[in-house]
Amino acid sequence: MKIELNIGHLVERTKERYSILKDDKIIEEHFLNLKNLLIDSTPSDWRFTVDPTAKFLIFDFWFQHTSLPTNFYIIILGRTYRDIGKDLLQKIRNKTFKNLNECQEEYLKIISNPNAEIIHELKTVYKKGEDISEVKKLNYSIYESVYKEILPLHIIPLNAKRIASRPNAIIDKDGRVWVRQGEYVSLNQDNKSEYLLFERLTKDGVDKSVLRFYEFKENGSFILHKESKRNSLETPAFSNNASKGDFSENFRTQSYWQLPTYIDAYFTDLKYKFDRLSEKKGDEGGPISPDDAFVYINLWLIKESCWKKLKEKEKNSYL
Structure with a gap:
C-alpha cells in the first residue's frame, strides 16, 4: 500500500478554498505529516470505500494551527486504485500495439491480476459542501445503467x-x-x-x-x-x-x-474531460490533446469488447 499526493497542487487548492490558511510551508508540512499518518494507520489491503468509483472523502480536523476556529477541518478527495495497467496505457499512447485484440487480452489479464499493489491517491482539496459527482451520478442512474447496459467506467470481473x-x-x-x-x-x-x-x-x-x-x-x-x-x-x-x-x-x-486499475482510473479522467466538453463547459475538465483523444477512443473500444465478453460468459454460466 502506498499514499501518493501532489504537494504543490494540494497546497494551492487548500489556500484557494480555505483562505484562512495562507502559509505554504505549514500546509506542505501538514500534508507530509498526513501522508505518514495514513501509512502508519492503514492496513496494506485497506479500502476507504466499496463504491465502484473508488473515490473517498477525508474530513481532516488535524490541522495544527492556533489561529484556526474550533472544529475547523478541510475536505480531501482521494481515490484508490490497483497499481497496474501503466504499460498497456503507454503502449496505446505510443501506438506500439499490433491490434485491439492484443490490447484486449492484456487488459483482461490486468483486471484479473490479484497481486497489484493498492495506491491511495490524495487528489485534491474540496471546499465545504462539495461532493463526489461520480458517486452521486452513479446512485442516480444505477438502474438506468443496468437496463440500458451503459459501459461502466471500469470493469469489475465478478459474477x-x-x-x-x-x-x-x-x-x-x-x-x-x-x-x-x-x-x-x-x-x-x-x-x-x-x-x-x-x-x-x-x-x-x-x-x-x-x-x-x-x-x-x-x-x-x-x-x-x-x-x-x-x-x-x-x-x-x-x-x-x-x-x-x-x-x-x-x-x-x-x-x-472492485478497485479500478491505473488504466481504468486514467480512462475515468479522460471521460470526465470529454463529458465536460459535451456539456459545453469548455475545457473545464482540462485540455484534450490529439493523443488524449486517441487513447480515450481506443481504451473505450478495448473496454467495451472485454465487457461484452465477460457479460456473455456470465450469461452462459447461468444456463
Whole structure:
C-alpha cells in the first residue's frame, strides 16, 4: 500500500478554498505529516470505500494551527486504485500495439491480476459542501445503467449471480446469528469456491472475538471451512496471510476486485474531460490533446469488447 499526493497542487487548492490558511510551508508540512499518518494507520489491503468509483472523502480536523476556529477541518478527495495497467496505457499512447485484440487480452489479464499493489491517491482539496459527482451520478442512474447496459467506467470481473446468492446472515445449529463481514474471491478458473467471513451478531453489536470462514461452492454447497479466535481485537480479519483462512493467495477480498486499475482510473479522467466538453463547459475538465483523444477512443473500444465478453460468459454460466 502506498499514499501518493501532489504537494504543490494540494497546497494551492487548500489556500484557494480555505483562505484562512495562507502559509505554504505549514500546509506542505501538514500534508507530509498526513501522508505518514495514513501509512502508519492503514492496513496494506485497506479500502476507504466499496463504491465502484473508488473515490473517498477525508474530513481532516488535524490541522495544527492556533489561529484556526474550533472544529475547523478541510475536505480531501482521494481515490484508490490497483497499481497496474501503466504499460498497456503507454503502449496505446505510443501506438506500439499490433491490434485491439492484443490490447484486449492484456487488459483482461490486468483486471484479473490479484497481486497489484493498492495506491491511495490524495487528489485534491474540496471546499465545504462539495461532493463526489461520480458517486452521486452513479446512485442516480444505477438502474438506468443496468437496463440500458451503459459501459461502466471500469470493469469489475465478478459474477453477479454469485454475489446475489450469498447469505447475509446465518443462524447456526445452536441458535446463534452470524453476519457476513467480507468475502474472498478468486478469478482462477479452477476455483469453484469462494470464502465468506462471518462474525457473531449480538444485541450489543458484532462480536469480533471469533471469525468463521464458510466455503460457498458454485453448486450451492455451503459448509464451515474454519473457525478461529482472535487473540485481541487488534488482530486483522482482512489480511493477505494464513490468518484469513488457509486458502490460496489467489483469493482476494471482493472490494479488491472492485478497485479500478491505473488504466481504468486514467480512462475515468479522460471521460470526465470529454463529458465536460459535451456539456459545453469548455475545457473545464482540462485540455484534450490529439493523443488524449486517441487513447480515450481506443481504451473505450478495448473496454467495451472485454465487457461484452465477460457479460456473455456470465450469461452462459447461468444456463
